[in-house]
Amino acid sequence: MVLKSLQINGFKSFADKTTIDFGTGITGVIGPNGSGKSNLTEAVRWVMGEQSVKSLRGERMQDIIFAGSDTRPPLSRAEVTLTFDNKKRDLNWDHDEVTVQRRLFRDGESEFLINGRKLRLKDVANLFLDAGLGRHSLTIISQGNVEAIFGNKPEARRFLIEEPAGVAGFKLKKQQAQQQLAQTDDNLQRVCDIVQELA
Ligand code: ATP
Numbered sequence: 003m004v005l006k007s008l009q010i011n012g013f014k015s016f017a018d019k020t021t022i023d024f025g026t027g028i029t030g031v032i033g034p035n036g037s038g039k040s041n042l043t044e045a046v047r048w049v050m051g052e053q054s055v056k057s058l059r060g061e062r063m064q065d066i067i068f069a070g071s072d073t074r075p076p077l078s079r080a081e082v083t084l085t086f087d088n089k090k091r092d093l094n095w096d097h098d099e100v101t102v103q104r105r106l107f108r109d110g111e112s113e114f115l116i117n118g119r120k121l122r123l124k125d126v127a128n129l130f131l132d133a134g135l136g137r138h139s140l141t142i143i144s145q146g147n148v149e150a151i152f153g154n155k156p157e158a159r160r161f162l163i164e165e166p167a168g169v170a171g172f173k174l175k176k177q178q179a180q181q182q183l184a185q186t187d188d189n190l191q192r193v194c195d196i197v198q199e200l201a
Contacts, residue, residue: 005085008084009021009081009085011080013041013081017071017077040059043142046084050084050127064106067108080105080106084101086099088100093132094132101117131171134167135166
């Protein structure tokens, strides 16, 4: 799968609309301490559905919106867009180019869009999970991750292998199906009780 570009607008230190086009080969991002390198990878994780505020180094999700500086007032929303080349259909979406976008407003309202269509977090998460690219996958290795992986329990390490292999997506679907089955069993039991009462 080819990530073509990342566009950030109002996310953390990126107050202005910033577009990074990834060419072929390896892209390196260099800059002094505090210049926003980690913010870039966090923006990628966020648009892919990251829900853990702690892992985005904040206390509330709104902390990811540009908070203002000496020269600029705070912004009212953050927006991040990833654009993928999907000619090989690595993502289960029938378009040659797929854009995944997430927005968050200061009042807490948030939106996910795939190719401009408003969808749920679940849809975006499934899109990436099916491609073996979940938000916890080893696609993004943040600072401290390597030590954490070595220190992890075996089950947690297995999860890190299962996700890129695409197994995690099936596990999630199995869990959802089991919940639906349990609910159907409850409903059936209730119907049986009513039938017994009426007999
Ligand atoms: P290092 O090399 O030290 O790891 P870095 O280049 O990875 O640094 P980041 O950690 O990505 O830098 O960026 C930190 C900067 O982002 C800090 O200056 C911080 O004030 C700024 N920042 C974080 N959240 C916000 C926000 N909501 N609004 C404005 N600036 C923010």
